């Protein structure tokens with residue numbers, strides 16, 4: 263007899279996600295992913311000036327604060343065939359790279375580590391033994407007995423106070439928690455240190471973007487960062503070198519703390535490489551454009567069908583027809599009118615039709631995207647597999663490092679196929695974070711060299727011709743492929759669609775009733791205690807859900823969609 267588990271809301275994510283599972287014989291046998299909230303940001307874009315769209319779309323999310331801004335200007339620039347000055351590309355690349363490092367650090371330590379790390383068990387650890395263990399993993403200078411003792415003292419006073427604060431609802435002592443006390447203490451120390459480093463990453467975003475969350479410096483055609491190396495107020499030499507020192511500090515943390523921690527967690531939970539693969543069609547897009555038109559990129563992207571790296575097909579750039587034509591969205595199981603099959607985003611429709619939660623009908627506000635008619639998983643794992651398939655050297659290097667460290671600690675040779683899993687998504691995110699750190703170094707140097715050559719340009723003025731233009735922009739956001747699609751008529755927005763990373767992964771069943779990536783990845787997961795479904799959270803959290811991003815609406819006819827009464 264199957265037991266039904268409903269987790270609603272899933273916490274330590276952004277937005278309102280409900281997960282339902284049927285559990286039989288200690289395993290998940292069926293699953294539903296449901297977005298429980300909708301918002302209407304794109305509605306207010308109708309009829310507006312396309313130059314303003316990025317300011318509005320950026321408010322889709324408060325977590326990935328830059329991504330909807332950057333991809334929006336890319337979509338409008340694509341529609342206008344507008345080139346972007348090199349300095350502007352590099353400055354945008356630095357912002358999205360720094361934001362990404364921030365986002366990945368926060369996800370591993372603050373949003374998901376507590377699925378694997380037992381804070382209460384850390385109280386039993388011997389700080390000296392912890393420091394010794396840490397020295398076998400990394401040269402990080404803050405793994406000292408003194409710092410680890412101080413962390414343990416802090417945790418003890420928290421636990422003894424009876425007011426656990428942010429740690430109040432952890433599954434402490436759960437049978438699926440497997441780390442020894444020393445590893446738990448080390449992870450707890452890094453949880454606290456990670457708070458400092460995510461702030462450093464955000465400083466880069468704030469310096470270049472004028473503020474964070476929600477940068478202020480973008481423009482269709484470039485960025486609003488005047489470059490003047492001799493003045494006190496614009497982008498000066500002093501600020502540029504300050505950014506460099508912040509990037510260096512991020513690199514130390516990512517390489518000496520995040521990468522070894524993920525390898526250690528992966529080794530102790532090697533059994534979790536056997537769960538959570540789900541959808542193994544992987545989609546990612548190239549990132550860090552290196553020229554004014556977006557034809558050359560530092561980081562590759564593409565499509566891998568069926569987990570077969572040999573079948574990798576690259577996506578070439580901002581004009582790529584393979585990507586442009588491959589995307590569609592189904593509303594068959596979402597709370598919108600349906601019946602026309604999966605629609606291309608330029609022709610997307612979003613007319614609400616709320617039912618109730620129907621297991622075989624409609625049950626989510628998230629639509630179900632597909633690529634070439636199939637479900638695809640997006641995110642750091644998809645990106646790392648595509649970059650590895652494309653032979654990207656830094657990706658291969660960090661991938662080898664994580665897999666060999668985890669294999670050494672686990673005492674077994676962990677195969678590359680282990681990446682198709684819940685733990686693989688964490689490993690890939692850490693690998694991607696280190697790759698992005700190296701890219702930040704590279705982009706900073708490219709910016710300095712270009713300025714050094716005497717080029718101070720940051721903006722090309724857009725011109726909107728009469729008639730209709732269509733454009734799309736993509737971005738490899740922290741949670742995966744993000745694309746915005748815009749139809750411009752006589753200089754005004756006629757239609758605007760966002761197909762978002764968490765929409766790809768959190769979407770419900772599609773036109774063919776195929777499960778979405780969250781749903782498929784939950785099948786066969788063990789559940790030791792249905793009252794405390796920690797394992798379900800592990801797999802869902804491994805995707806880094808953002809439901810604010812996943813749900814959004816468009817109405818091409820400008821009809822009022824629904825009236826909301828604030829009570």
Ligand code: NFE
Pocket residue numbers: 276322323324325326329330739740741742744762763764765807808809810811812
């Ligand atoms: Ni709101 Fe975001 C986007 C998603 S970036 S967090 O776009 O999904 O990862």
Ligand code: MG
Pocket residue numbers: 629759760761762814815
């Ligand atoms: Mg959409």
